[in-house]
Amino acid sequence: MIQIGIPEILLISIIAILFIKPNNLVSFIQDITKFFLRFKANVENIKEEAEKTLNIEELKQDVFNEQKLKSFDNDKKN
Secondary structure: OOOOOHHHHHHHHHHHHHHOOHHHHHHHHHHHHHHHHHHHHHHHHHHHHHHHHHOHHHHHHHHHHHHHHHHHHHHHHO
């Protein structure tokens, strides 16, 4: 996921203060916050839909089972 640290937040804040009028700054910050929250929710929805469509959990279980079988076969040979 997107990770924004203190330096990035400070840089964005300085740019916002320079280019946005002070009386519009609060509404701008609210709009940006809403945008990022909606963006995060949409990314989560897309991720969930992709997992459902591709049956990710089933594939993970199949890979895990194959690894266990190979491990069992290797132990049996030794």
